[in-house]
Amino acid sequence: xxxxxxxxxxxxxxxxxxxxxxxxxxxxxxxxxxxxxxxxxxxxxxxxxxxxxxxxxxxxxxxxxxxxxxxxxxxxxxxxxxxxxxxxxxxxxxxxxxxxxxxxxxxxxxxxxxxxxxxxxxxxxxxxxxxxxxxxxxxxxxxxxxxxxxxxxxxxxxxxxxxxxxxxxxxxxxxxxxxxxxxxxxxxxxxxxxxxxxxxxxxxxxxxxxxxxxxxxxxxxxxxxxxxxxxxxxxxxxxxxxxxxxxxxxxxxxxxxxxxxxxxxxxxxxxxxxxxxxxxxxxxxxxxxxxxxxxxxxxxxxxxxxxxxxxxxxxxxxxxxxxxxxxxxxxxxxxxxxxxxxxxxxxxxxxxxxxxxxxxxxxxxxxxxxxxxxxxxxxxxxxxxxxxxxxxxxxxxxxxxxxxxxxxxxxxxxxxxxxxxxxxx
Amino acid sequence: xxxxxxxxxxxxxxxxxxxxxxxxxxxxxxxxxxxxxxxxxxxxxxxxxxxxxxxxxxxxxxxxxxxxxxxxxxxxxxxxxxxxxxxxxxxxxxxxxxxxxxxxxxxxxxxxxxxxxxxxxxxxxxxxxxxxxxxxxxxxxxxxxxxxxxxxxxxxxxxxxxxxxxxxxxxxxxxxxxxxxxxxxxxxxxxxxxxxxxxxxxxxxxxxxxxxxxxxxxxxxxxxxxxxxxxxxxxxxxxxxxxxxxxxxxxx
Amino acid sequence: xxxxxxxxxxxxxxxxxxxxxxxxxxxxxxxxxxxxxxxxxxxxxxxxxxxxxxxxxxxxxxxxxxxxxxxxxxxxxxxxxxxxxxxxxxxxxxxxxxxxxxxxxxxxxxxxxxxxxxxxxxxxxxxxxxxxxxxxxxxxxxxxxxx
Ligand code: SF4
Numbered sequence: 127x128x129x130x131x132x133x134x135x136x137x138x139x140x141x142x143x144x145x146x147x148x149x150x151x152x153x154x155x156x157x158x159x160x161x162x163x164x165x166x167x168x169x170x171x172x173x174x175x176x177x178x179x180x181x182x183x184x185x186x187x188x189x190x191x192x193x194x195x196x197x198x199x200x201x202x203x204x205x206x207x208x209x210x211x212x213x214x215x216x217x218x219x220x221x222x223x224x225x226x227x228x229x230x231x232x233x234x235x236x237x238x239x240x241x242x243x244x245x246x247x248x249x250x251x252x253x254x255x256x257x258x259x260x261x262x263x264x265x266x267x268x269x270x271x272x273x274x275x276x277x278x279x280x281x282x283x284x285x286x287x288x289x290x291x292x293x294x295x296x297x298x299x300x301x302x303x304x305x306x307x308x309x310x311x312x313x314x315x316x317x318x319x320x321x322x323x324x325x326x327x328x329x330x331x332x333x334x335x336x337x338x339x340x341x342x343x344x345x346x347x348x349x350x351x352x353x354x355x356x357x358x359x360x361x362x363x364x365x366x367x368x369x370x371x372x373x374x375x376x377x378x379x380x381x382x383x384x385x386x387x388x389x390x391x392x393x394x395x396x397x398x399x400x401x402x403x404x405x406x407x408x409x410x411x412x413x414x415x416x417x418x419x420x421x422x423x424x425x426x427x428x429x430x431x432x433x434x435x436x437x438x439x440x441x442x443x444x445x446x447x448x449x450x451x452x453x454x455x456x457x458x459x460x461x462x463x464x465x466x467x468x469x470x471x472x473x474x475x476x477x478x479x480x481x482x483x484x485x486x487x488x489x490x491x492x493x494x495x496x497x498x499x500x501x502x503x504x505x506x507x508x509x510x511x512x513x514x515x516x517x518x519x520x521x522x523x524x525x526x527x528x529x530x531x532x533x534x535x536x537x538x539x540x541x542x543x544x545x546x547x548x549x550x551x
Numbered sequence: 552x553x554x555x556x557x558x559x560x561x562x563x564x565x566x567x568x569x570x571x572x573x574x575x576x577x578x579x580x581x582x583x584x585x586x587x588x589x590x591x592x593x594x595x596x597x598x599x600x601x602x603x604x605x606x607x608x609x610x611x612x613x614x615x616x617x618x619x620x621x622x623x624x625x626x627x628x629x630x631x632x633x634x635x636x637x638x639x640x641x642x643x644x645x646x647x648x649x650x651x652x653x654x655x656x657x658x659x660x661x662x663x664x665x666x667x668x669x670x671x672x673x674x675x676x677x678x679x680x681x682x683x684x685x686x687x688x689x690x691x692x693x694x695x696x697x698x699x700x701x702x703x704x705x706x707x708x709x710x711x712x713x714x715x716x717x718x719x720x721x722x723x724x725x726x727x728x729x730x731x732x733x734x735x736x737x738x739x740x741x742x743x744x745x746x747x748x749x750x751x752x753x754x755x756x757x758x759x760x761x762x763x764x765x766x767x768x769x770x771x772x773x774x775x776x777x778x779x780x781x782x783x784x785x786x787x788x789x790x791x792x793x794x795x796x797x798x799x800x801x802x803x
Numbered sequence: 804x805x806x807x808x809x810x811x812x813x814x815x816x817x818x819x820x821x822x823x824x825x826x827x828x829x830x831x832x833x834x835x836x837x838x839x840x841x842x843x844x845x846x847x848x849x850x851x852x853x854x855x856x857x858x859x860x861x862x863x864x865x866x867x868x869x870x871x872x873x874x875x876x877x878x879x880x881x882x883x884x885x886x887x888x889x890x891x892x893x894x895x896x897x898x899x900x901x902x903x904x905x906x907x908x909x910x911x912x913x914x915x916x917x918x919x920x921x922x923x924x925x926x927x928x929x930x931x932x933x934x935x936x937x938x939x940x941x942x943x944x945x946x947x948x949x950x
Contacts, residue, residue, distance in 0.1 A: 169717035169730045176640035180701040180714060240699015240714060240731030248698050251679040258678035258702050314791060315672065315708035464710050466663070466787055467651050474649035474663065475639065476710050482640075601883030685883055693880050694935055722937050724892050729935030744885050 131215045131520075133513035136347060137506070144350075144510070151503040158496010161489040162237035170240065173490045178482035179460045183453075184238035187494030190335060190452045191231030191501065192265070192306055193328060194445070196299035197336015197370075199224040199272065203299075204366070206275075206292030212359050215516040216344060217292070221276045222514055223343050224299075224336070225269060226504035232265060234497035238490075257308045264302045271295050280513065303332045310455065317394040318459035320381050327377040334370035335448040337363065338441035343505060345438045347515055356521040357432040364437055368425030371444055374451070375418045390468055397462045398454060402481065405458035408450045417447010457484050593767065594746035601687040606669075606796065607738055608688070608768035609752065610775045610784055611661055613801040615762035618660040621648050623763065626754030627664075630739060632723030633713075643713035645736045646751060651802075659802065662751065662763075665690055665711045665736035666787065667796030673703035673712060682733070688768075688796050689738045697732040704733060708788050711735050738796075768796065847921035854897040858888055872932075891936050894919075899940045912938045 137144030165173060175182040202221050205214035236242055252259045275295045278288040307328030310319045341363055348355050382399065385391040399406050421440035423430075430436035461482045466472060472479040509515060518524075595602065627646045628634060635642025646664035653659070671690045674682045681696035682703050692703075704712045712735040719728055725741050728734055739749035747753075748765050755763040766775035778784075784798035857864050859871070872891060878884040887893060898918040903910055913920050916938050923930040 166731070170714065171636075171638060171641045171716035176716075177642075177644075177713060178710065180704040240701070240733070241697065244696075244698045247679055247696055248700075251681075251696055253674075253677055253680035256676050256678045256680075256702075258676060258700065262678065309702075312676075313672075313706050315706060460705070464708060466649070466709060468788075470654070471652040472649055473652075475644050475647040477640075478647075478649055478663075478710075597885050597887070599884065600878075683881065685881070687883065691880070695876060695880070719935075722935075724895075724937040724939070724941075727935040727937065732935070740883070744883060 132517040133218070134515050134517045135511065135513060136350065136509040136515050138510075140350075144506070148503060148506045151499045151506065154499035155496050155503055158234075158493050158499065159237075161492035161496065162242070165238075165489050165493070166242060172487060174485045174487050175490075176477075176482060176484070178463075178477040179457055179484040181456050181460065182238075182484060183457075183486040183490045184234050184493050185456050186449060186453045187497050188231045188235035188238070189306065189456065190445075190448050191227050191234065191497055193303065193332040193452070194335040194339045194448065195224050195227035195231060195332075196268070196303045196306075197332035197334065198227055198340045199295060199299050200333055200337050200366075201340050201363070202275070202279075203292060203296040206279075206289050207296045210362070212356070212362065212520055215519055216340075217288075218276060218279050218512075218514040219344060219347070220340055221272050221279065221295075222508045222512070223340055223501075223505055225272050225276075226501045226508065227336075227339060228265060228268060229504060230497045230501035233500055234494055237493055257305060257312060261302075261305045261309065264298075264305045268295075268298055268302050271298050299332075300329060303329045306332075310459075315464060316459050316462075317391055317465065318385070318398060318455075318462060320384050320388075323377065323381045323384060327374070327381060330370055330373040330377050331448065331451060334367060334374050334444055337367045337370060338444040338448070341367065341437050341441040342445075345434050345441075347509065348434070354523050355434055356519055356523065358521055359519065360434060360437055361432045364425040364431040364440070367437075367440070367444065368422055368431075371418055371422050371425065371447075375414065375422075378413070378451070390465070394459075394462050397481065398458050402458060402461060403483075405454055405461060409454045409458070412450025413447045413454065416443050417445075417450055421447070460484075592743065592746050592748055592765070593770075594744075601685050601689075601744075603686040604769060606688040606768040607667070607743060608766065608775055608796040608798065609667075609738070609749070610764040610766075610778055611797065611799045612762045612764070612778075613659045613661045613799055615760040616660045616662065617760055618648075618650055618658065620660075620759050622754040622757075622759035623662050623751035624648060626750040626758075627736070627739075630723065630742075630750035631726040631728075631737075632721055633728065633734070634721055636717060636720070638716075641716040643715065643734060645711075645713070645734070661799060661802075663709060663711060663787075664751075664797065665738070666709055666793070667736075667738060669794035669796070670792070672706040672708065672793065676702045676706045678702065685740070689740050689743070690735075691737050691740065692733055692735065694727065694729065694732045694734070699731040699733065701733060708791055708793075844925065847925040848917075849921060850898070850900045850917050852897045852918070853901075857897075891932060895936075895938060896940045899938070901940070915939065 173182055199220055201213050201219075202217035202224075204210045205217045205220075236245055239245075241247075248262060252262075254260070271291070272295055275288070275291040278284040278291040304325040307324040307326075310316075311321050311324035313319050344363075345355065382395055385395045397405070398409065421443040424436045424440040424443075425431055461484060463477060463479055463481055466478070593605070624644075624646050631645060633643045633645055635644075646662050649661055649663045651659045651661065667684075667688055667690050669684070669688065671682070671684055674684050674690060677683075678700060679696045679698055681693045681698070682690065683693060684690050699714065701714055704710075704714060712733050714733050715728055715730045718730045722728055725739075726734075726737070739747075739751075742749055748756075752763040752765040755761060764775045764778055766773040768776060768779075770776060771780070778800075779798060782800055784800045785802055786793065786795040786798055787802075859867070864871075871889065872894075875886060875889040879886070879890070895916070899915050900910060900917055904914050912933060916933060919930055919932075
């Protein structure tokens with residue numbers, strides 16, 4: 127299938143709706159920044175966070191976005207590393223989305239610090255025993271590697287290295303997700319975390335949420351041009367995402383079963399699954415039903431797996447499930463009281479013996495939404511100024527004329543991953 | 552036993568005043584001899600670093616501690632200036648009183664504060680190295696480096712670290728504190744370095760029940776080591792094997 | 804009191820507080836001559852210290868105080884090397900203004916530490932110390948600066 131693939135810029139032909147959407151995203155980003163500035167001025171007491179729930183909704187957004195970031199690269203990996211030809215033209219989109227998601231997530235994470243002004247300290251002082259410090263290196267490394275990978279995809283002279291770069295990026299993102307999972311895996315004080323299972327759980331989760339995020343971007347781009355994605359491709363992405371979604375559910379089940387068989391951890395499982403108020407509700411409804419079973423049906427069922435609309439709906443649900451999952455992982459795990467004296471009743475001044483309640487407030491939610499908007503904004507700007515979007519996909523149905531936008535890109539072919547000579551908007 | 556503590560407190564307090572007053576005027580050197588105080592708080596000369604020959608620790612005798620007493624908490628708050636804003640969910644509580652109820656209804660009262668682990672999970676996870684264990688075993692936050700990520704609070708099993716949730720209304724020269732950083736019991740490091748007992752121990756001896764003993768766990772002749780040798784003591788959540796510097800008697 | 808606004812300004816002193824500093828500096832008791840000697844930007848007026856002698860001569864302190872403080876900070880916090888005469892509190896004890904600038908009005912932290920603040924704003928270097936450290940001489944527990 128040595129078809130030539132040409133790439134184009136998005137938003138040139140119909141600038142008005144494009145820039146309107148970008149402006150909306152920018153406004154939400156600004157609102158998020160304002161919320162962060164407010165939090166930094168008056169302190170975190172205006173958030174729902176407290177002495178026990180020290181990581182709140184900003185972390186939920188940040189971790190979900192960071193997970194999705196490494197998973198969003200999946201489509202590129204499938205193309206470059208595993209040689210799936212029909213995925214290859216989408217590698218650029220996938221790489222750019224990964225970068226956008228990571229930047230969005232990290233921004234939220236940093237702005238939720240008690241001293242965001244000291245970011246420079248975090249960059250210059252490393253405690254190398256800290257998983258967190260390693261994650262700082264993993265994240266910056268990921269950005270650099272994906273940037274190089276994108277370069278090899280887009281610069282013809284570098285194209286020969288794209289498989290190599292793709293492989294490095296693939297390996298790096300597995301390590302990165304393992305690192306993110308380990309942030310929680312090694313907190314022996316928190317009963318809800320289960321050590322070694324956290325890494326595979328996070329890897330599966332990242333693949334599911336990242337593929338979902340990618341599908342949404344891809345479908346949005348196609349739709350904005352009035353194009354239809356090839357059924358083969360849709361079914362491929364659907365199947366892949368369905369497997370990831372099931373894997374997350376399975377690993378989650380194993381995680382809880384493992385906890386059940388760990389002495390002294392019954393109560394935390396009961397808390398998370400049954401008694402913890404909004405936590406079990408979020409888990410069952412948000413993660414299992416909306417984020418798991420329903421999308422799995424949509425993704426696997428013969429009638430829907432080839433349909434763009436169904437894939438979009440499933441992706442949205444998987445992402446909602448992702449937030450729910452991370453919410454339970456982060457907020458739920460902290461709400462459960464620390465066991466200073468296991469098996470005995472305690473009372474005291476700092477949530478001793480009682481579950482913490484956590485209700486997010488507007489500024490934290492705004493900060494999180496600002497992070498999502500930042501992802502959208504970065505992705506849109508990249509789509510506008512970089513040749514990321516294939517003009518025509520292999521096997522793309524052409525029952526209506528392709529709304530080809532004028533493109534500054536030249537074409538290249540020859541069976542390899544095609545790329546423009548230079549990309550000037 | 553608690554008389555020993557009580558007896559040298561005035562000496563220490565007086566010496567502290569001298570130092571504070573003199574330092575207020577200009578730089579000064581104090582003759583090394585001035586630092587020779589009670590053996591349970593050996594001092595090192597000014598200008599020398601904390602030594603790993605020493606491991607500071609505290610022993611809580613829960614048989615003496617009483618539910619209705621909070622002399623240690625008050626003393627700590629005054630010493631270190633962590634007055635809150637009447638918002639119990641976000642206010643710092645470097646030290647708090649806890650009541651543990653056994654299945655048979657027996658109640659134990661005890662103070663809970665940073666346990667000064669030999670293997671502190673907080674220091675292990677801190678990305679910038681702001682949280683660290685000083686050579687003499689005191690776990691501290693170097694607030695110049697703390698970025699307020701709160702990972703240490705996630706890691707601590709005792710819930711004794713606190714994030715400063717709002718601008719600080721009043722602060723003590725003994726302990727700088729500022730919004731957005733993490734803090735907790737520092738074993739009154741500023742007092743220990745002057746050869747003075749931590750504020751809670753002093754207060755417990757003077758106004759409380761004499762339930763706290765402070766001293767060098769590494770020195771077998773120190774009062775704390777002798778008390779542990781004689782009656783035994785245990786760590787809270789000993790199963791986590793953190794080798795805490797704060798130990799409790801009468802827990803089980 | 805508009806405490807919150809003041810705190811934010813304190814932290815971002817060098818950036819946002821230039822105007823406020825100018826006002827505060829004018830309020831300080833400083834002589835007209837000094838104003839004349841300066842170029843376009845008035846040379847900061849520094850309140851007289853309480854003590855006789857600093858730990859180093861004035862020239863060294865002017866150029867090196869941040870390094871001295873930084874080194875002492877690391878030594879004392881992380882290693883436990885105590886040198887009370889080098890503590891920031893010792894600087895405050897000696898240099899803080901004690902008489903009210905405006906009669907019967909309590910000193911603001913900025914007025915109290917005019918010795919630091921005037922020069923820092925003159926050289927446009929942010930002064931972060933007192934976001935956490937006490938700015939009052941002596942007293943056991945004192946008013947914070949950033950509420
Ligand atoms: S909050 Fe501060 S002390 Fe705690 S882990 Fe983060 S940087 Fe370290």
